[in-house]
Amino acid sequence: MAGNILRAVVFDFDGLILDTESTLYGTWVETYARFGCELPPDLWTANIGGYSYETFHPLDHLEECLGRPIDRDAVNNARREVYRARVRVQPPMPGAAEAVRAARDLGLRLGVASSSERSWVAGHLERLGLLPLFDAVVCGDEVTRVKPDPELYRAVLDTLGVDARAAFALEDSPKGVAAARAASLYCVAVPNPVTRVMDLGGADRLLPALDAMPFSELVRDIEEHLFRAL
Template sequence: MSLAADSVPGEPNQHSEIRALVFDFDGLVVDTETPEFQAWQEIFADHGTVLELATWAGGIGTADHHFDPYAALDRASGRPVDRDALRTARRARIRELVSDQPVLPGVEDYLRQARDHGLRVGLASSSSRAWVHGHLAERGLLHHFDTIRTGDEVEHTKPDPALYRLATADLGVEPARAVALEDSPNGVAAAKRAGMFCVVVPNALTRQLDLAAADVRVGSLANLPLTQLLDTARKWSERSRRSRPGIA
């Protein structure tokens, strides 16, 4: 029996305390993060140097990282690099690599089953609106989302909680009644700062990073039935609400 068969479409069920799911995009819906890192690694190798994950990791899931790869290439080369040429080549290489990336396992099932459970569905990404909407549209996923908030709409991206706060406000739910689905330390930090239950689903790149702040870690959404997730998140939400002043 499918998970969707456990409830009547659009009607509240035993998990009704959780009202919404909010997805990250890069690395969670589609693994665009590994291709981007690979493209930069190739550029660094062409310039006789190495880009380590430890150097790159702070920028995963955020647009506010201060590492400047072009400046690093300047230092490695001992002269200024042609930034315009590298930017053009990098974008072309990333497009090539990302075009082969599928929707990650379990994502489409969650999107369909969320409706069956009467949940609102949002997306909060540090990437640009054009990037997120373009990839969702190409994969036929855009219609699943009630709201999409992106990095060009906020002053600070993840780990700042602004994107998650905007998304939950759009959905008309308290953060404690929504589940964030993430893949990176910056994303997990943003969700927790917003006051949300957070499930982390690391990809090939982020599974090497510290994700201990998440409430649940799972190798794939395909391995975690939505009903089980909602039950776990509901219990967390109840504890969270009881711990707040004035909540019985």
């Protein structure tokens, strides 16, 4: 069992449990290359944590690079087909499945807070055999505002029946970290290959990977930190 302080852990999904972010960026890089263009990572990272393309739209930028319009639907549909085919067989991030099972073994309640749609998140969690281990899964199509707004995290905590002071979050992006902290959760940032270049300084702690240390030790360290803050 976990100690007397922590009762729950809330996981992000894309880029933390399943590295869809590197795969997604890769398909856009390949799409650009077919047109003889490049997609710099510093432009792409503006979207991470939401992928609404409101900050940076890769098709807009591709047309700017080419100086002409393209058949946007055809280009994106072809890219999307490759992306979905790759993700469909993608394994979880190193240490992700083990962290989920370890959290359950510790007696923690488990949640997922994701800006993606429920069908996407639940479908992949089920494929990976992890869905039954979670007590609450709240997704972007079930709330009014997605990350960096804290609504997703607050909804998960409400479903779990756990106070934010008795939970912690695992996130991979600045938007996710901001959402977790705005919901008053202790937040551990775990970067993936794409978000590793981003500023995750808003997190309470940086962990290089989910398999960087035993999950039980991470929980113990967080509880010790929270106890000192009481």
